[in-house]
Amino acid sequence: MPADTPILELREVSTEFRVGGKWYPAVRRVSLSVAKNETLAIVGESGSGKSVTALSILRLMPETGARQGGGEILLEGQNLSKLSEKQMSRLRGNAIAMIFQEPMTSLNPTMRIGDQIAEAVRQHRKLGWEEARKIALDVLEEVKIPAAKKRFNDYPHQFSGGMRQRVMIAIALACKPKVLLADEPTTALDVTIQAQILTLLDDLKNAYGMSVVFITHNLGVVAQIADRVAVMYGGEIVELADVNSLFAHPEHPYTEALLRAMPRVDSDAAVLEPIPGSVPAITAMPAGCAFAARCPLREPICEAQHPPLAELPGSGHQVRCFVRARQAKGQA
Numbered sequence: 001m002p003a004d005t006p007i008l009e010l011r012e013v014s015t016e017f018r019v020g021g022k023w024y025p026a027v028r029r030v031s032l033s034v035a036k037n038e039t040l041a042i043v044g045e046s047g048s049g050k051s052v053t054a055l056s057i058l059r060l061m062p063e064t065g066a067r068q069g070g071g072e073i074l075l076e077g078q079n080l081s082k083l084s085e086k087q088m089s090r091l092r093g094n095a096i097a098m099i100f101q102e103p104m105t106s107l108n109p110t111m112r113i114g115d116q117i118a119e120a121v122r123q124h125r126k127l128g129w130e131e132a133r134k135i136a137l138d139v140l141e142e143v144k145i146p147a148a149k150k151r152f153n154d155y156p157h158q159f160s161g162g163m164r165q166r167v168m169i170a171i172a173l174a175c176k177p178k179v180l181l182a183d184e185p186t187t188a189l190d191v192t193i194q195a196q197i198l199t200l201l202d203d204l205k206n207a208y209g210m211s212v213v214f215i216t217h218n219l220g221v222v223a224q225i226a227d228r229v230a231v232m233y234g235g236e237i238v239e240l241a242d243v244n245s246l247f248a249h250p251e252h253p254y255t256e257a258l259l260r261a262m263p264r265v266d267s268d269a270a271v272l273e274p275i276p277g278s279v280p281a282i283t284a285m286p287a288g289c290a291f292a293a294r295c296p297l298r299e300p301i302c303e304a305q306h307p308p309l310a311e312l313p314g315s316g317h318q319v320r321c322f323v324r325a326r327q328a329k330g331q332a
């Protein structure tokens with residue numbers, strides 16, 4: 001694999017759902033790449049297509065009423081779209097692992113924590129229980145569960161929310177994945193625990209040399225964890241940029257609106273501006289720009305035509321906006 005080959009690459013990936021007998025795209029021609037040891041955050045309001053993007057990577061869409069509408073997904077250059085279901089299931093939890101918002105729904109309430117991790121190891125490696133349990137204990141220590149040896153034999157209900165999320169991370173990391181997909185893993189936790197989990201994920205990412213795709217609606221979390229950010233709206237990427245550059249110079253009017261709606265410790269909470277309106281439903285996606293109806297910069301072209309994602313000269317950002325593209329061209 002050439003040094004600059006991304007670990008994970010999405011090329012024009014679309015995913016569609018059938019609603020009332022017709023197919024509608026929830027993810028629309030999304031192209032992304034994630035480098036080794038990089039954290040890419042996907043951010044956007046509820047309904048913008050973040051989770052469907054992650055589930056499409058693992059091919060975990062519902063069996064009926066959902067389909068891949070096109071595009072390719074490559075892991076270290078290998079086209080996953082060409083793999084059989086059996087090959088895909090070997091890959092899940094092994095080369096690519098995923099953690100979700102609510103650990104309790106993914107953990108088995110009747111099985112000891114240590115055995116759940118050991119079982120995850122045994123699913124992908126031909127090991128006996130004793131060896132698998134040894135690995136499980138090591139990972140439990142790596143995710144910093146205090147008194148891991150003792151807690152190994154506890155059941156999920158004996159753990160706090162934060163500790164359960166650490167267990168989920170341990171299960172995800174048990175087979176040393178190349179890519180970790182994290183879908184709102186800290187949303188249900190209080191802020192202090194959330195910060196601890198983010199620090200842990202970042203430390204583990206570096207220790208394992210992993211790549212992380214981190215899905216969140218929370219820009220504060222993005223600032224803490226991401227190297228690069230993809231802002232999604234209406235199933236599309238509307239802005240893609242380096243994290244520092246995105247916060248310093250947001251270019252898409254939607255990104256600006258998200259930033260204005262974000263609570264900040266260094267400013268007066270009274271100036272928080274919620275974004276009026278809501279994300280369009282997949283069955284009511286406009287032909288032009290998906291954000292046009294809510295956009296303060298809206299012009300007639302925005303409703304008439306669909307804007308392409310294009311690099312703005314001088315900013316290094318890719319942005320899907322006619323107005324910003326014209327302004328950048330004028331300044332160049």
Ligand SMILES: Nc1ncnc2c1ncn2[C@@H]1O[C@H](COP(=O)(O)OP(=O)(O)OP(=O)(O)O)[C@@H](O)[C@H]1O
Nearest residue numbers: 017026044045046047048049050051052053281282
């Ligand atoms: N099974 C389904 N059938 C029909 N539409 C669906 C289905 N699952 C998701 N959608 C739609 O696809 C769009 C994208 O949903 P998705 O869950 O990816 O959004 P999201 O950005 O992850 O939001 P959230 O943070 O609420 O999960 C939404 O409009 C949603 O209603």
